[in-house]
Amino acid sequence: MRFNVLGPLQVVSDGVSLPMGGPKKRAVLGYLLMHANEVVATSQMIKVIWPEGAPSTARKMLQNTVSWIRNLFAERNLAPNCALLTHSPGYLLRVDEDMVDLLRFERLARAGREALADGRCAEATRPLRTALNLWRGPVLADLTDAGITWPRLAALEEERLTALEDYLEAEIAVGRHHEHVVELDQLVTAEPHRERACRLLMIALYHCGRQGDALRAYQRTCKALMDGLGLEPSRGLRELETCILAHDVPLRWAPEPGLRLVPSAPAPASPAPDPGAAPDGRPVPQQMPTAPQPAAGPVAPAPRAPTLSAERKLVSILTTSFDLGAGVAPEDVDDLLADLADAVRADVESVGGTVVCCTGSTVQAVFGVPRTGEHDMLAAVRTALVVRDRFAALADAGPSPVTVRLSVNTDEILVKTHGTVPEVVSPAIDTSMRQVRSLPPDTVWICEATRRSGGADVIHGHHPYSGPTGLLMWDATALRGDRLHALDFPRPPLVDRGHELTILREHLNQVVRRGRGRILTLVGEAGMGKSRLVMEFARQIRRNPGEARVMRTGAVHGMRTAADPVAGMVAHWAGLAHGCPPTEAEARLAAAVTGLLGDGTAARSLTRSLLPLFAPRDRARTGSDAAAVHAAVAELLTGLAADRPVVLIVEDLHAAGDDLLRFLELLAGRVATMPLLVIATTRPQLVGRRHLRSRAFTTMTLDRLADDAVRELWCAVLRDADDVVGLTPELLDRIDGNPMFAIEFARQRLHEPDGPPETRLPARIYRVVAAMLDSLAPDEKEVLKGATLVSGPIVPDTLAALGYRNVEFVRGCLDDLARRHLLVRDHNGTGYAFAHPVIRDIAHAQLPKANRSGADRRAGVLRLG
Structure with a gap:
C-alpha cells in the first residue's frame, strides 16, 4: 500500500485507489501522514481540523476517525509496516518510509542536494528528478480546495521549489541548458521574487546565445523585487549581470563573497606596467589605475580602482597593562605574559577587535579595523569589562600577583594596508600606552570622547580621574542592558511618530480580534528611530500586561559577533543567565516549559527539542537539526500565544544571520494560525536577503522628521524649551530630518556649549555611516x-x-x-x-x-x- 499526499490525498492498494470518506476523515489521515513517525497531540489535531472552532463532540469524532483508519490498516494486513498507535499526548502514525510519497521525496531531495553540494552534478540529477516526479499537484489539493490552510503546506511547496532549482542547476551544470529554458522562464514568471531561479535562467539564456534575453530577465527580476518588496537584487545576481556583459559566465555560477571573478580564458602574458608611472612615463598617484592594456580572448569586467593604501578611521583603542608583582620568578615571566596576552587576544577577537601591539606587559587592540562597526566603542568597553572580571575571578580563586590596568580611548588613526595586513599609525596609540600605566588598577577607564559616544549605554562614575597626565578619564562599571542593570532608563522623547504608533496599535488590535498573526516590516534609514518606535510600542503594551506578551530578538548591540538570537530569545523567556552551565540551563528551561504546558510528555518533549539551542559548541546548526530546533521554538511561541497574544520584535533584519532568517521563514508559514504580531526593523540597504513570505505581510517606511519636530527633539535633549540658537539652518540641513543625528548633535552642544556643533561630527554618527561605507x-x-x-x-x-x-x-x-x-x-x-x-x-x-x-x-x- 502507498499513501500519496503530494497532490490530492490517495491511498493506493494493489494499483487501486481506495475511497477515503468525507473531508474530516481525509483531513485527519492527511495530517497524520504529513507528520508520519512523529507524535501528534490530540489538542493540536482538533485545532487544525476545526480551525474556526471545534464542536463539543470533536474529540469523539476524532476517536471515531482513528478507529476507521485502524480498521483500514487491519483490512489490508499492513502490520507491522504501518500502525496508528495511541501515544501520549495523542497519536503516532508509524509507517515505513517507502510507503509515503512525502518521505520518499524528502529522502531523494536530500540525496540530490548532497551530491550537488559535493560537485557531483551528473549524479544529482537522477534522485532530484525522481523526487519531483512524485508530485501530482499541490499538497493535499483536495483539502486545500475545501479551505484547509496548514502552515506545513506552504513549507512543503517551498521544499518543492528548492528541489526544482537544485535539479535545474545540476542539469545546467552538465550542459543541458537548452532543454530547460522554457521551464525556467515559466518558474521565474510564476515566482518573480526567487533570485536563484532568475540566476539559472540568465545562465541558461546566456549559454544559448541569448545574451539580451538574459539581461532582460535580470531587469524583470530587479523590477519585481523593488516593486513588490522594496528590495534590490543580491550582489551575486548583479555580478552575474556584469559577467554576462563581459561574456564570461561559467555553466555553474558560484561566486565567492567579496571576490571578483577572473576571465575563463586569460589574456596573453605581457610586461607588467609600472604601478608608479603612466604610459607616457609621468608619475601618477598610487591609488589611481594606469591606462588599460588590450587583451585577446573574452573581455573581463573592467578592473576597478585599487583600494587606497591608507585610510583615516575613528576607532576605539583598548589598552591592557599587566603588573606581575615581585613574586614571579624571572624564568616564568615570559610564559606568564604570553598566557595573559593570549587570553586578552581571544576576548578581543571574539567580538571583532584587532590586536595591534604586544609589547612587554602591554597589549593594545583597536575596534574598527579593518572594518568599522556601529558598536565598536561598546564592544571595546565590553571587552575591557570582561578582561577586568576575568582577572578579578582569578584573584578570588587564590592568591595572584597579577593586577591589570585597562583604558579605552576613542581617537582617529591612519590605517595603512600592505597586502592583507593592516598597519595602524597614530599618536593616540603611544599616548594610550603611556597613559594606562598611571591609572589605578582593576578598573576600566574611558576617555571623554568614549564617554560621550557611549551616551546612556555606558554606566560610569560621577567624578573623572585626571592623574599625572591631566587627561580626564571616567571609570566604566557596566553597559546598560547587562543583567545587573535595568533596561528602562531615560531617553529623548519620541516626536512626530504618533501616526506610526497608531498603525502598530491597529495591527495588534487585528491580531487580538481575529486570532491570526501578522508580519510588519518597519523600514528606515540608520538613525530614523525604528528601534525607538518599537521600544515605545513595547512600553505601552507592558503597561497592560494582560494585553500581550512582548519578546525581542535580532542583533546584539555592543558585540561584533552576536550570540544566537533565537537562543537569546528563548533564554530571556526562560530566565537563563548568559553563559550558565548546561545542567542549570536544562533545569531552568524545563521549569519554564512545565509552567507553560504542565508536567507531561509534551513539556518534556519540547524541553528536549529546545536544549540544542544552549549546547556550548553547537551555535551553527544546519540541515535537519536546525529545522527541528526552529520547529520547537515555533511550537513554544504557539503555546505562549495560546495564553495571550505575542508581539515578537526582530531588530536589524538587514544584519540577521541565515539561522535567524530560516527561523523567521518558518514562522511566516505558521503566523496565520496563532495570535502573533512580528515586527521586524530593517534598513533600505537590505540587499540579497530572504523575505518573509506570508499573506499577512505589510511594510511601513519611516519618513524623515519635519524641521519643527527636529527643533522639539533638540530642545528636549538640551532640557531647554527656548535653546534653538545653536540649531542653525546649516545644521538643520546636515540633520536632514534624522532623529539620531538631531540627538547626537544636541548632545554635542550640551557638552560643548561654546563651540559650533556643526564643525565636528559626533562619534556615533561617524560610526553608523562609516560602517555602511565599509560594507x-x-x-x-x-x-x-x-x-x-x-x-x-x-x-x-x-x-x-x-x-x-x-x-x-x-x-x-x-x-x-x-x-x-x-x-x-x-x-x-x-x-x-x-x-x-x-x-x-x-x-x-x-x-x-x-x-x-x-x-x-x-x-x-x-x-x-
Missing part, C-alpha cells in the same frame, strides 16, 4: 570617495578624468551606490548627488591628508576648466 566593495568605496572631490553633479566622465580609466566602470559603480541609497540620481537623470551630506563628509574625511590634497588639486583644475 561596500573596495571599488565602490573608492568611487564614492572620488565623488567627494567633485563640485556639482557627480557624473562618470568627471570621475574618469580624475584617474579612473573606464567611464562604464565608473557608471556601474555609481548605479550600485544609488541602489544602496548612498547616492541619488538628479532630476534629469544624467548625474548623481549624495543621499545625505554626512555621507559625503565622512567619505571625504577618510581620505588621508596627502591623497586628499593631491586629489583636491586635480578636482580644482576640473572645476575651473
Whole structure:
C-alpha cells in the first residue's frame, strides 16, 4: 500500500485507489501522514481540523476517525509496516518510509542536494528528478480546495521549489541548458521574487546565445523585487549581470563573497606596467589605475580602482597593562605574559577587535579595523569589562600577583594596508600606552570622547580621574542592558511618530480580534528611530500586561559577533543567565516549559527539542537539526500565544544571520494560525536577503522628521524649551530630518556649549555611516570617495578624468551606490548627488591628508576648466 499526499490525498492498494470518506476523515489521515513517525497531540489535531472552532463532540469524532483508519490498516494486513498507535499526548502514525510519497521525496531531495553540494552534478540529477516526479499537484489539493490552510503546506511547496532549482542547476551544470529554458522562464514568471531561479535562467539564456534575453530577465527580476518588496537584487545576481556583459559566465555560477571573478580564458602574458608611472612615463598617484592594456580572448569586467593604501578611521583603542608583582620568578615571566596576552587576544577577537601591539606587559587592540562597526566603542568597553572580571575571578580563586590596568580611548588613526595586513599609525596609540600605566588598577577607564559616544549605554562614575597626565578619564562599571542593570532608563522623547504608533496599535488590535498573526516590516534609514518606535510600542503594551506578551530578538548591540538570537530569545523567556552551565540551563528551561504546558510528555518533549539551542559548541546548526530546533521554538511561541497574544520584535533584519532568517521563514508559514504580531526593523540597504513570505505581510517606511519636530527633539535633549540658537539652518540641513543625528548633535552642544556643533561630527554618527561605507566593495568605496572631490553633479566622465580609466566602470559603480541609497540620481537623470551630506563628509574625511590634497588639486583644475 502507498499513501500519496503530494497532490490530492490517495491511498493506493494493489494499483487501486481506495475511497477515503468525507473531508474530516481525509483531513485527519492527511495530517497524520504529513507528520508520519512523529507524535501528534490530540489538542493540536482538533485545532487544525476545526480551525474556526471545534464542536463539543470533536474529540469523539476524532476517536471515531482513528478507529476507521485502524480498521483500514487491519483490512489490508499492513502490520507491522504501518500502525496508528495511541501515544501520549495523542497519536503516532508509524509507517515505513517507502510507503509515503512525502518521505520518499524528502529522502531523494536530500540525496540530490548532497551530491550537488559535493560537485557531483551528473549524479544529482537522477534522485532530484525522481523526487519531483512524485508530485501530482499541490499538497493535499483536495483539502486545500475545501479551505484547509496548514502552515506545513506552504513549507512543503517551498521544499518543492528548492528541489526544482537544485535539479535545474545540476542539469545546467552538465550542459543541458537548452532543454530547460522554457521551464525556467515559466518558474521565474510564476515566482518573480526567487533570485536563484532568475540566476539559472540568465545562465541558461546566456549559454544559448541569448545574451539580451538574459539581461532582460535580470531587469524583470530587479523590477519585481523593488516593486513588490522594496528590495534590490543580491550582489551575486548583479555580478552575474556584469559577467554576462563581459561574456564570461561559467555553466555553474558560484561566486565567492567579496571576490571578483577572473576571465575563463586569460589574456596573453605581457610586461607588467609600472604601478608608479603612466604610459607616457609621468608619475601618477598610487591609488589611481594606469591606462588599460588590450587583451585577446573574452573581455573581463573592467578592473576597478585599487583600494587606497591608507585610510583615516575613528576607532576605539583598548589598552591592557599587566603588573606581575615581585613574586614571579624571572624564568616564568615570559610564559606568564604570553598566557595573559593570549587570553586578552581571544576576548578581543571574539567580538571583532584587532590586536595591534604586544609589547612587554602591554597589549593594545583597536575596534574598527579593518572594518568599522556601529558598536565598536561598546564592544571595546565590553571587552575591557570582561578582561577586568576575568582577572578579578582569578584573584578570588587564590592568591595572584597579577593586577591589570585597562583604558579605552576613542581617537582617529591612519590605517595603512600592505597586502592583507593592516598597519595602524597614530599618536593616540603611544599616548594610550603611556597613559594606562598611571591609572589605578582593576578598573576600566574611558576617555571623554568614549564617554560621550557611549551616551546612556555606558554606566560610569560621577567624578573623572585626571592623574599625572591631566587627561580626564571616567571609570566604566557596566553597559546598560547587562543583567545587573535595568533596561528602562531615560531617553529623548519620541516626536512626530504618533501616526506610526497608531498603525502598530491597529495591527495588534487585528491580531487580538481575529486570532491570526501578522508580519510588519518597519523600514528606515540608520538613525530614523525604528528601534525607538518599537521600544515605545513595547512600553505601552507592558503597561497592560494582560494585553500581550512582548519578546525581542535580532542583533546584539555592543558585540561584533552576536550570540544566537533565537537562543537569546528563548533564554530571556526562560530566565537563563548568559553563559550558565548546561545542567542549570536544562533545569531552568524545563521549569519554564512545565509552567507553560504542565508536567507531561509534551513539556518534556519540547524541553528536549529546545536544549540544542544552549549546547556550548553547537551555535551553527544546519540541515535537519536546525529545522527541528526552529520547529520547537515555533511550537513554544504557539503555546505562549495560546495564553495571550505575542508581539515578537526582530531588530536589524538587514544584519540577521541565515539561522535567524530560516527561523523567521518558518514562522511566516505558521503566523496565520496563532495570535502573533512580528515586527521586524530593517534598513533600505537590505540587499540579497530572504523575505518573509506570508499573506499577512505589510511594510511601513519611516519618513524623515519635519524641521519643527527636529527643533522639539533638540530642545528636549538640551532640557531647554527656548535653546534653538545653536540649531542653525546649516545644521538643520546636515540633520536632514534624522532623529539620531538631531540627538547626537544636541548632545554635542550640551557638552560643548561654546563651540559650533556643526564643525565636528559626533562619534556615533561617524560610526553608523562609516560602517555602511565599509560594507561596500573596495571599488565602490573608492568611487564614492572620488565623488567627494567633485563640485556639482557627480557624473562618470568627471570621475574618469580624475584617474579612473573606464567611464562604464565608473557608471556601474555609481548605479550600485544609488541602489544602496548612498547616492541619488538628479532630476534629469544624467548625474548623481549624495543621499545625505554626512555621507559625503565622512567619505571625504577618510581620505588621508596627502591623497586628499593631491586629489583636491586635480578636482580644482576640473572645476575651473
